[in-house]
Amino acid sequence: MCYCGDVRDGRRQGEARRLMQLSLFYSTAAEGLATECDWHSGKDRTVKSEDMNKRFLNRREFNGLCVALGSSLASVGAMIVALSSASAHAAAAGADSNGAGSTVKFRDATIVPALGQGSASLAQGRHPETVEEEALRTGISLGMTLIDTAELYRNGRSEELIGRVISGRRDRVFLVSKVWPNHVTGNGIARACEASLARLGTDHLDLYLLHCPSRDTDLSSIVVAFESLRAVGKIRAWGVSNFKVSDMEDLFRVSHGYRCATNQILYNVGNRGIEHDLLPWCEQHGMPVMAYSPLGGAGANLLRDPTLARIGAAHSCSAAAVALAWTIRNGNVIAIPESGSAAHVKENARALSLTLTPQELHTLDTAHPPPKR
Ligand SMILES: NC(=O)c1ccc[n+]([C@@H]2O[C@H](COP(=O)([O-])OP(=O)(O)OC[C@H]3O[C@@H](n4cnc5c(N)ncnc54)[C@H](OP(=O)(O)O)[C@@H]3O)[C@@H](O)[C@H]2O)c1
Numbered sequence: 239m240c241y242c243g244d245v246r247d248g249r250r251q252g253e254a255r256r257l258m259q260l261s262l263f264y265s266t267a268a269e270g271l272a273t274e275c276d277w278h279s280g281k282d283r284t285v286k287s288e289d290m291n292k293r294f295l296n297r298r299e300f301n302g303l304c305v306a307l308g309s310s311l312a313s314v315g316a317m318i319v320a321l322s323s324a325s326a327h328a329a330a331a332g333a334d335s336n337g338a339g340s341t342v343k344f345r346d347a348t349i350v351p352a353l354g355q356g357s358a359s360l361a362q363g364r365h366p367e368t369v370e371e372e373a374l375r376t377g378i379s380l381g382m383t384l385i386d387t388a389e390l391y392r393n394g395r396s397e398e399l400i401g402r403v404i405s406g407r408r409d410r411v412f413l414v415s416k417v418w419p420n421h422v423t424g425n426g427i428a429r430a431c432e433a434s435l436a437r438l439g440t441d442h443l444d445l446y447l448l449h450c451p452s453r454d455t456d457l458s459s460i461v462v463a464f465e466s467l468r469a470v471g472k473i474r475a476w477g478v479s480n481f482k483v484s485d486m487e488d489l490f491r492v493s494h495g496y497r498c499a500t501n502q503i504l505y506n507v508g509n510r511g512i513e514h515d516l517l518p519w520c521e522q523h524g525m526p527v528m529a530y531s532p533l534g535g536a537g538a539n540l541l542r543d544p545t546l547a548r549i550g551a552a553h554s555c556s557a558a559a560v561a562l563a564w565t566i567r568n569g570n571v572i573a574i575p576e577s578g579s580a581a582h583v584k585e586n587a588r589a590l591s592l593t594l595t596p597q598e599l600h601t602l603d604t605a606h607p608p609p610k611r
Pocket of ligand 1: 359502574
């Protein structure tokens with residue numbers, strides 16, 4: 239199954255160009271801060287990016303994804319029509335886009351856009367809910383069709399808001415939710431999943447994640463619960479979040495643990511710590527990762543970075559688009575920026591068609607060094 243648009247659909251290029259013209263260009267300065275999930279309190283906490291900058295990432299080409307995308311398109315039918323605008327957007331960008339970074343392929347061959355939409359702070363009064371709903375719909379129309387949520391977010395209010403957004407367009411969305419670790423004992427995962435499905439108004443999740451490592455319940459029973467949900471079609475795949483390398487190794491030691499589809503983790507140009515060990519580990523195991531807080535977390539402090547703004551100006555796009563293009567540059571990372579503003583979402587969608595040059599990547603490495611080995 240492919241949740242992405244047709245990169246070859248030239249008919250929609252005019253529409254894509256109009257959308258690009260509508261985009262607002264935005265730049266701010268960075269303080270090198272980002273959020274990280276604190277799984278003991280259930281709140282996001284702020285950490286200094288320097289703490290995370292420890293080692294270096296090997297950069298790779300992912301042109302094979304284009305081939306995979308091409309071969310999958312034949313089977314997606316109406317979904318292509320629904321989702322083609324973002325990829326046409328990419329095509330419309332011409333030399334700026336090679337398409338290689340705009341999709342990610344899971345090991346089960348499911349293809350999703352490399353850019354999704356988060357929802358941790360939606361339905362919290364930052365914007366009117368109708369405005370946030372419109373922002374999510376805008377993202378879907380621009381190809382950001384992967385939507386990430388969790389039972390934790392505003393005690394399910396985020397899932398309810400998303401339920402309204404995807405009503406009537408469920409088949410166009412790759413839906414991700416998460417179960418909090420205090421719900422994993424007994425048949426807690428099945429109950430939590432049912433509750434999430436009810437709030438989202440759907441009969442299945444495309445991906446269900448364990449929000450953080452559980453201190454109380456063994457991994458094998460969690461995997462059994464996920465696999466049972468998969469067997470009855472309540473979820474299409476499962477994964478984890480906030481797992482370190484040692485957690486991943488523990489997971490792969492239990493029966494069927496290798497079926498984990500992804501690990502959702504903190505990653506942005508100011509927080510590159512996973513490049514030291516976790517990202518290479520996931521690459522070695524053919525596992526894409528999902529980068530949360532790709533703009534630096536609540537408040538998007540990263541976007542005040544003058545380097546991002548300068549590079550954005552050269553491409554006539556925002557610092558946000560540059561930060562996101564950087565995050566998804568290698569084809570094995572899905573970024574899930576959150577925005578309750580349609581104007582911001584339009585800026586963010588530009589990352590699907592933005593390829594940073596080697597010189598720009600080098601400049602960003604200098605401003606935000608990769609972890610030292
Ligand atoms: N698994 C976990 O433990 C975990 C932890 C944290 C987050 N997450 C997931 O990851 C998602 C994203 O992470 P996040 O919310 O922490 O941080 P983020 O996406 O890095 O940043 C969100 C902030 O950026 C602003 N923003 C978005 N686009 C912008 C633009 N173009 N220009 C200026 N500001 C912009 C948003 O404000 P506006 O609404 O005003 O645009 C919001 O304040 C969450 O929503 C959640 O789904 C998961």
